[in-house]
Amino acid sequence: MSSTRLLSPLINRNSNNGYNSLRRLGLCFGLEKQRIENFRFLCSSASAMTEASTKAEALSFETLNPNIKVMEYAVRGPLVIRAGEIEKELEKGVKKPFKEVIRANIGDCHAMGQKPITFIRQMLALVAYPELLHDSRFPEDVKQRVRTVLEGCKGGSVGSYTDSxxxxxxxxxxxxxxxxxxxxxxxxxxxxxxxxxxxxxxxxxxxxxxxxxxxxxxxxxxxxxxxxxxxxxxxxxxxxxxxxxxxxxxxxxxxxxxxxxxxxxxxxxxxxxxxxxxxxxxxxxxxxxxxxxxxxxxxxxxxxxxxxxxxxxxxxxxxxxxxxxxxxxxxxxxxxxxxxxxxxxxxxxxxxxxxxxxxxxxxxxxxxxxxxxxxxxxxxxxxxxPTVLGQIVMDAVVNPPREDEPSYELYMKEKSAVLDSLKLRAEMVVKTFNTFEGYSCNPVQGAMYAFPQVKLPPGAIRAAAKADQSPDVFYAFELLENTGICIVPGSGFGQREGTFHFRTTILPQPEKLKEMLEKFQAFHQKFINKYKN
Amino acid sequence: MSSTRLLSPLINRNSNNGYNSLRRLGLCFGLEKQRIENFRFLCSSASAMTEASTKAEALSFETLNPNIKVMEYAVRGPLVIRAGEIEKELEKGVKKPFKEVIRANIGDCHAMGQKPITFIRQMLALVAYPELLHDSRFPEDVKQRVRTVLEGCKGGSVGSYTDSxxxxxxxxxxxxxxxxxxxxxxxxxxxxxxxxxxxxxxxxxxxxxxxxxxxxxxxxxxxxxxxxxxxxxxxxxxxxxxxxxxxxxxxxxxxxxxxxxxxxxxxxxxxxxxxxxxxxxxxxxxxxxxxxxxxxxxxxxxxxxxxxxxxxxxxxxxxxxxxxxxxxxxxxxxxxxxxxxxxxxxxxxxxxxxxxxxxxxxxxxxxxxxxxxxxxxxxxxxxxxPTVLGQIVMDAVVNPPREDEPSYELYMKEKSAVLDSLKLRAEMVVKTFNTFEGYSCNPVQGAMYAFPQVKLPPGAIRAAAKADQSPDVFYAFELLENTGICIVPGSGFGQREGTFHFRTTILPQPEKLKEMLEKFQAFHQKFINKYKN
Incomplete structure (x- = not known):
């Protein structure tokens, strides 16, 4: 039994301030103060909270699954929520020192401009709308695979359930x-x-x-x-x-x-x-x-x-x-x-x-x-x-075009283009970060992320404490507000006490990535100068 | 804390017979004997069980999440597993008194021959492969919706994550x-x-x-x-x-x-x-x-x-x-x-x-x-x-073609055909069941299922007890083995003690449904005669 499951005796349906309750629970279970503060971003407004907790509810914050309360998912945390708000502000014409938010927080390839692999998407179009099997513009190897998969679907339709x-x-x-x-x-x-x-x-x-x-x-x-x-x-x-x-x-x-x-x-x-x-x-x-x-x-x-x-x-x-x-x-x-x-x-x-x-x-x-x-x-x-169309994408990945098939050439060209470009971007990110003052970044041998360590100056540590944030979170929020670049602080992934890191994807397209790293460097230099003492 | 969560003191990693262990656990928590017997269907073989439990394992049956052990999902239970085996036997040429399994156990419309709605599938094909937006064979209202949805996808691709x-x-x-x-x-x-x-x-x-x-x-x-x-x-x-x-x-x-x-x-x-x-x-x-x-x-x-x-x-x-x-x-x-x-x-x-x-x-x-x-x-x-393509299907459902749009006529025709036919089938099933000896079936006012009550004769109750099955399960297995019709016994859904029901879908296409009901009736009459005393 996890300690959170033993919360029940603490729970009091008459508590009239959920937020304070949360603070107490947070402190009970050793959550960082930061996490509690972050919570505010998740609620629409403080008044809504108060209003909500005064009426008799079947499901109140106090009687909510305690495991759900303590779980965290930093990749979509408060920083990312703030990034979304900033995007809406930009749309409304609010002036910012940047024109767009760069979402380097999540490994979301297509969102960052990567193009889908034609072979995969052709398979999807044909399984969804088998009329297209008669369309001569689609290659035979795609059609062959589509026929095989549809034979495996009950009633020949991706709309039927599959075995679990x-x-x-x-x-x-x-x-x-x-x-x-x-x-x-x-x-x-x-x-x-x-x-x-x-x-x-x-x-x-x-x-x-x-x-x-x-x-x-x-x-x-x-x-x-x-x-x-x-x-x-x-x-x-x-x-x-x-x-x-x-x-x-x-x-x-x-x-x-x-x-x-x-x-x-x-x-x-x-x-x-x-x-x-x-x-x-x-x-x-x-x-x-x-x-x-x-x-x-x-x-x-x-x-x-x-x-x-x-x-x-x-x-x-x-x-x-x-x-x-x-x-x-x-x-x-x-x-x-x-x-x-x-x-x-x-x-x-x-x-x-x-x-x-x-x-x-x-x-x-x-x-x-x-x-x-x-x-x-x-x-x-x-x-x-699981979603049948997701299953079919997986099929396309494990059973790609073979050398003697019509889709092969384009497939290989598209695949190599993505992987070669990611390789260049991996090198670019590491090389650039290692020129920043106080940064050290291990090589990105694989995956899609860099996780550099940043030495933050004493002034930044103090400023973060004053803002009731951990220093890496403080740094990430400053970066976001000043440049539109959204990264995830190391505390979301865990890091050795006293060290500070962040994760950035290497996914922005090369030109955009270059621009991002330049903005990043300018920001970092300013930040260091501002908080150096 | 559910009782199953308190199992830990009972758990003994040195137990060398998982199956007996299961029996004991089953009895501890009041599972029907039937359920334990059914479990055999789920394991590949008894020897595999013995072999598996003799070596040191990180995850044995004894140390498995106890809640997972007791959960059941009858719609995909042992009867359905047996139906799958019968299908494979038929494929291999094993002689049976029927030619195919009729899966009336699950509300799986397309598997039973229902055709997809063109409008929905066209939307899917176009969001997956936006090249088709230039294809004049697809109607403008579909394209318009596809453009709207793709604008809502980051990078204009259904391959990017959406908000949670x-x-x-x-x-x-x-x-x-x-x-x-x-x-x-x-x-x-x-x-x-x-x-x-x-x-x-x-x-x-x-x-x-x-x-x-x-x-x-x-x-x-x-x-x-x-x-x-x-x-x-x-x-x-x-x-x-x-x-x-x-x-x-x-x-x-x-x-x-x-x-x-x-x-x-x-x-x-x-x-x-x-x-x-x-x-x-x-x-x-x-x-x-x-x-x-x-x-x-x-x-x-x-x-x-x-x-x-x-x-x-x-x-x-x-x-x-x-x-x-x-x-x-x-x-x-x-x-x-x-x-x-x-x-x-x-x-x-x-x-x-x-x-x-x-x-x-x-x-x-x-x-x-x-x-x-x-x-x-x-x-x-x-x-x-959630799967983006699943989201888009939902979009098509809540935002169907309007009367002045090009897809409207076909959409309405297809939609009405399905719903009108289901209505006829709902009536047919209820009417037919109510002619069976010992059956009473409430009207199917909605959804996709009939849930008739069946009075089973004393001989059947005894035969079921002998087979260590509950009577409704016994009936459903007999039906499956003799006719290929797969239904779900009432005990999978719950029923008042001493009453017996089953669920059948109304989804087989009309001709097939008629044939199914005829076979069903013949089976039932034989069953009643065989077990009447």
Whole structure:
């Protein structure tokens, strides 16, 4: 039982000030003051709050699920809400020192001008409107795939429900893709499609909610991490066991640190699983094969279920870096490691395709206890099925045009254009940040983000304290208000005490990115000068 | 705290027989024997179970989330799994007394031969592949809507994330639709789009997980009910408070029964909300305005949050029946009722469109405490956004062609064809069932299902007991194995002790439905004769 679940005795339906209540709850559970302050952005107005809490309500702030109260999702937090407000102000003609908001807070490729892959979109148009199968402007390989997928849909329509783990033929295509990627067999029945990787991740983590020997469950996650994990653990009342990535070793995983984290945690909870994000989000590292082997051995020794977040497997840029899946490494390590339980997640939102809005994703569950798997499949069945069009995007990703097919040339051209450009942008961002005073930024070997460390001057620390904000949040708000650039402060992902970071995507198109970095530099220099003492 | 959450002391990682363990757990928590037996269908093989439980596992059946173990979703249960197996056997040439499985278990319109609405599919094709905006074969009203929606997508692409509650312009269209429907204002900021109504329903129910005065939360649901509710409550550890619908009054809601249910429940839990499904699933009734008023007064007196599942609002067939939304009735009742908290759910899966696979849905949250609403929006933000194409289907549903637009004629023709045919089928099913020996079937006033009561003869009750099945499950399995017709036994929805029902959809196309009913009748007569003593 997480401490938040034991809130009930504190709850008082007669409390007439929800905001103060929130403060109290926040303080109870060690939330930073900042988070409480941020809350104000989420409410439409203080008067609405007061009004709301005076009438008898079935669902008041006091009687709201306490896990929902404490969960956070920084990528869409108060800073991003403020960015939206600024956009509306600009539309209304409010004068600002900039003309537009640059949303570098979220890995949203198409929003930043990346063009869709024609092959994927043609597949979608044809499955949605099969009349177009008779249209000679669409290539035969697209039509062939569309026919295959529609045969797998009941009634030949994408409007019918699929099996809960997805359309069989698409699950088979995913398994074939994994087999080609890893050189090891993959069983299509181990593939479960989801509405995006997030959906699949939550559905697997949910299985772990169970007290063992009266101890609450815990899941190890990297710090810094992608906040889906902290949010999901908070929602599920699972204890977050943070292990720090080693910034001095390009955000690699240090086994001693893993050991420290799990040993500390065992005093308070039952560690059940470890999450590894590779390539890293927000940190952009690509793990070496050796590092992965060490992590697998560690997980084996500690009897941990492995969750490998591998959604950036197509996004590897750095010379000498290569993506190794946990499955491949585990299989090649042989007994007993090749019998370990693993869930590996993939998405159609990232990579070269960047189809975030279409919500395609899958998980491969390896060596899962068959009874557990049966229960898992039962649990997802109540949600019927993941979006069929999302499933079809995933199909297009794992079963792309082959060299002898008509769509191949254009597909390869578009794919390479995106990945080559991302590679250049990854280098540009790192190189530029490393020229800023007080910045140090590890190479972006993969994924879509840079996570530089910023030394903030004493004046900034004081000003932040005065504004009741943590220094990185203060910095990010100043940046937003002065330049329109929206980034996410490091505290949203976690960082070592006393260090300050932020995450920016590398997604603005090259010209825009250049402009953004110039504005950023000018802002930073001013900021440093203003707050240097 | 639900009892299932207190399992931990029972859990023993060294248990070497998961299946027996399951039996024990099942018995502990009063599961029917049937359910435990059914579980065998879910596991690939008994040997796999034994093998799996002998090695050290991070996630074993014993350490699996206990709420997941007890949740059930009958619409996709063992009977449906068996139906899938039979389909594969038929494909392989195994001889059966029938040629195909008729899936009357699930409201999956397109799977049963219903054709998609052209207007909806054209919109989808064009948003996915905007090149087609230049194609003169697509009507201008479709193009106009596509341009509007794409303007609302960041970067003009459906591949970008939207705001977590959905695209603003679509939320506005939904609000306008509600306003036209009810004749009362609807605020677009109260509209939250979801990946299907199921997603929206779970996200709202989740808010209610909170112990109050050390009592666990409870939610009132109808019996019979749609099993998404029982499954969701089980998953969340919320106590299910069943209130029986009155079969003798065409499945209406009897306020005395509501009062009985809530009074009983208050001894054990804190009732927080009431779910009403109108038109009814699985029961097909359409509530009268008076009945809705009474329910609203009851909810007011008991301080309950109202969840109105109104996904079948377009599916009303019976003469004299009309759909009234809870919102409309509540608003017209005036103070204090018009200030009550309500969530009303809608979907693009049902109605005349039947686009189940595309996962479009929305909830209108009325009078929700603004702080609670802020937390709700925060909670959904970690899942980023509902599928954009599902959002766009919802847009097409709430903003259909107007009389002066080019798509209107075809749209109306297709829409009426579906609804008129469903009306005929609703009548045909009820009329036919009422001619069967021992059957009584209320009229299907709305939705897509009939839920007849069947008096089973003593021999059948004994045979079921011998087969370790409940009689309705026994009947449904016999029907499936002998005719290929797949229905869902009443126990999956709940029914009064000692009565037996099943749910069948009215979705097979008319010719097929006629054939199905003939086969059904022949089977039933044989069954009755075989088991009469």
């Amino acid at each position: 783990p997805g359309i069989e033929v698409i699950r088979r295509h995913v398994a074939e893709y994994i087999q080609r990627r890893d050189g090891h067999p993959s069983n299509w029945e181990d593939i479960v499609l989801g509405s995006g990787a997030s959906d699949a991740i939550k559905n697997v983590i949910k299985l772990l909610i169970c007290h063992i020997d009266c101890k609450e469950p815990g899941v190890m996650i990297p710090i810094p991490q992608y906040p889906l994990y902290s949010a999901t653990l908070a929602e599920f009342g699972i204890r977050q066991i943070g292990y720090y990535l080693d910034e001095s070793k390009n955000w690699g995983l240090d086994i001693n640190e893993l050991q420290r984290a799990v040993d500390d945690a065992r005093k308070k909870c039952h560690p059940r699983a470890i999450v590894v994000i590779n390539p890293g989000n927000p940190t952009g590292q690509v793990l070496t094969r050796q590092n992965i082997e060490d992590i697998i051995k560690f997980a084996y020794n500690e009897q941990l279920f492995m969750l490998a977040d591998e959604v950036y497997q197509h996004n590897v840029y750095a010379k000498g870096s290569a993506f190794f899946s946990f499955k491949k490494v585990m299989m090649e390590m042989g007994e007993p490691y090749n019998k370990m339980e693993l869930a590996s997640f993939m998405s159609s939102s990232k990579g070269y395709m960047g189809e975030c809005g279409l919500r395609g994703g899958y998980v491969e569950v390896v060596n899962m206890n068959p009874m557990v798997k049966a229960m898992y499949l039962k649990a997802i069945s109540a949600m019927l099925c | 509650p959905g695209i603003e312009v679509i939320r506005r269209h939904v609000a306008e639709y509600i306003q036209r429907r009810d004749g009362h204002p609807s605020n677009w900021e109260d509209i939250v789009l979801g990946s299907g109504a199921s997603d929206a329903i779970k996200n709202v129910i989740k808010l209610l997980i909170c112990h109050i005065d050390c009592k666990e939360p409870g939610v009132m649901i109808p019996i019979p009910q749609y099993p998404l509710y029982s499954a969701t409550l089980a998953e969340f550890g919320i106590r299910q408070i069943g209130y029986y619908l009155d079969e003798s009054k065409n499945w209406g809601l009897d306020i005395n029964e509501l009062q009985r249910a809530v009074d009983d429940a208050r001894k054990k839990c804190h009732p927080r909300a009431i779910v009403v499904i109108n038109p009814g699933n699985p029961t097909g009734q359409v509530l009268t305005r008076q009945n809705i008023e009474d329910i609203i007064k009851f909810a007011y007196n008991e301080q309950l949050f109202m969840l109105a599942d109104e996904v079948y609002q377009h599916n009303v067939y019976a003469k004299g029946s009309a759909f009234f939304s809870f919102k409309k009735v509540m608003m017209e009742m005036g103070e204090p009722y018009n200030k009550m908290e309500l969530a009303s759910f809608m979907s693009s899966s049902k109605g005349y469109m039947g686009e189940c696979g595309l996962r479009g849905g929305y909830v209108e949250v009325v009078n929700m405490n603004p702080m609670v609403k802020a937390m709700y929006l925060k909670a959904i933000s970690a899942m980023l956004c």
